[in-house]
Amino acid sequence: MTGKLLLATILCLMGGQALGDAILEGNYNVTAVCTAVRVGTQLGSIESCQTYYVCQSTGPVQSSCQSGFSYDYKRGSCYPSSEVDCFWGVENPCAGKNNTWVPNTAVCGGYFYCLEGKSAGSGNCPMNQKFDTTTKACVYGSCSNTQSTDGVVLGSLCDVVPPGQYFGDTESCSIWHYCESTSTGLVLQSGKCSTNEQTAYSVLANQCTYESASVCSRVTKVPLIGGAVSCSSNGAKTGDSKVCGTYYVCTNGQNVATYCPSGYYYDVDSENCVTRQSATPVEGCNRCQYATTMFVNAVDSDNCSTYYYCNSQGQATLNTCPADTFFDESRQGCKSDNDLSTYVPLNGACKGASVDGGDNESTTEGTV
Numbered sequence: 001m002t003g004k005l006l007l008a009t010i011l012c013l014m015g016g017q018a019l020g021d022a023i024l025e026g027n028y029n030v031t032a033v034c035t036a037v038r039v040g041t042q043l044g045s046i047e048s049c050q051t052y053y054v055c056q057s058t059g060p061v062q063s064s065c066q067s068g069f070s071y072d073y074k075r076g077s078c079y080p081s082s083e084v085d086c087f088w089g090v091e092n093p094c095a096g097k098n099n100t101w102v103p104n105t106a107v108c109g110g111y112f113y114c115l116e117g118k119s120a121g122s123g124n125c126p127m128n129q130k131f132d133t134t135t136k137a138c139v140y141g142s143c144s145n146t147q148s149t150d151g152v153v154l155g156s157l158c159d160v161v162p163p164g165q166y167f168g169d170t171e172s173c174s175i176w177h178y179c180e181s182t183s184t185g186l187v188l189q190s191g192k193c194s195t196n197e198q199t200a201y202s203v204l205a206n207q208c209t210y211e212s213a214s215v216c217s218r219v220t221k222v223p224l225i226g227g228a229v230s231c232s233s234n235g236a237k238t239g240d241s242k243v244c245g246t247y248y249v250c251t252n253g254q255n256v257a258t259y260c261p262s263g264y265y266y267d268v269d270s271e272n273c274v275t276r277q278s279a280t281p282v283e284g285c286n287r288c289q290y291a292t293t294m295f296v297n298a299v300d301s302d303n304c305s306t307y308y309y310c311n312s313q314g315q316a317t318l319n320t321c322p323a324d325t326f327f328d329e330s331r332q333g334c335k336s337d338n339d340l341s342t343y344v345p346l347n348g349a350c351k352g353a354s355v356d357g358g359d360n361e362s363t364t365e366g367t368v
């Protein structure tokens with residue numbers, strides 16, 4: 001119970017698209033991993049099973065399988081989705097499965113138990129273990145502890161880098177890795193170049209060589225996964241943009257993920273954990289977390305008319321009430337604006353909302 005849980009939801013991608021920006025998928029820096037593998041290597045995506053990246057000398061280029069196909073990073077190609085064990089961004093990971101376990105890709109070490117195509121329960125592997133998709137069991141190994149603010153969590157490089165191929169690191173020029181196929185799944189093997197003076201691992205030559213600026217240009221000191229988010233104001237708190245019950249405390253220059261107790265959300269006004277119903281969490285975070293009903297208010301300080309449908313995996317789909325109504329979570333439906341003023345003080349998600357709209361700023365809709 002003391003294990004740190006990473007609770008996150010898989011929602012939209014927000015990656016920087018501008019030329020020159022690094023491609024980030026949560027804690028997975030695709031651009032950095034591309035500098036550590038041979039040119040031409042294909043990497044998996046953790047935001048969609050259809051997406052993959054081709055590492056070119058200029059950086060990763062995004063590519064996509066045709067509809068109905070998923071990318072299998074272990075075989076390096078697209079295959080019919082039913083033949084690929086991929087769960088990234090999949091709305092119902094239990095679809096077509098009975099009496100078996102599948103990973104919960106939003107949580108480090110998390111899994112679902114599937115019965116007749118539906119999730120019949122979820123759980124977490126014990127400390128220092130992670131869920132292995134191939135053996136459908138918890139195996140020893142750690143997953144990255146760093147909280148991702150983008151909603152997806154890469155636990156191991158061996159979940160995206162093809163097995164059986166050496167690659168370098170961005171923290172030290174001498175470190176090499178490869179993903180070994182074993183009976184308990186893929187295991188990351190790592191080592192250091194240390195023979196004679198040949199202390200650098202050359203990705204291009206795929207061997208240990210002498211250090212030089214070009215051989216070591218990938219070394220940025222930023223880790224391949226789990227680069228911690230830096231911060232400047234010690235003690236400052238920030239709510240997670242996707243997970244309402246998670247916030248970060250700036251500690252010695254790094255944001256450390258902190259979790260509210262079950263049933264509590266991080267409240268932006270008091271900067272503390274507050275019971276789910278009274279808390280005003282970060283706008284856009286997923287209020288399906290800890291919800292006991294199928295429909296929940298979205299954080300809406302304007303007119304309280306937006307709400308989510310929560311599926312059995314706790315994933316949220318945004319909806320809006322018709323004109324002159326607001327969403328009433330206790331009554332599970334849209335109600336006349338006449339009752340809005342009594343609803344707002346008891347429901348933190350709608351704090352500041354009024355019939356004419358709570359704030360006079362023009363807001364753009366459509367993004368969650």
Ligand SMILES: *[C@@H]1O[C@H](CO)[C@@H](O)[C@H](O)[C@H]1NC(C)=O
Pocket residue numbers: 022024029031032035170220222227
């Ligand atoms: C991602 O990797 C690139 C290339 O190594 C680096 O320039 C960038 O700072 C990294 N971004 C983050 C957020 O770690």
Ligand SMILES: *[C@@H]1O[C@H](CO)[C@@H](O)[C@H](O)[C@H]1NC(C)=O
Pocket residue numbers: 098099115116
């Ligand atoms: C699903 O698995 C359960 C448990 O093994 C079994 O009782 C049930 O008949 C199975 N359902 C189908 C549709 O195969």
Ligand SMILES: *[C@@H]1O[C@H](CO)[C@@H](O)[C@H](O)[C@H]1NC(C)=O
Pocket residue numbers: 302303305321322323324325326357363
């Ligand atoms: C709520 O406010 C938004 C933005 O001002 C507006 O577009 C929408 O029509 C309003 N909805 C209702 C139900 O009043």
Ligand SMILES: *[C@@H]1O[C@H](CO)[C@@H](O)[C@H](O)[C@H]1NC(C)=O
Pocket residue numbers: 360361
């Ligand atoms: C919104 O209202 C506040 C005061 O209620 C006012 O100071 C501010 O200028 C207004 N902003 C806009 C964009 O109208």
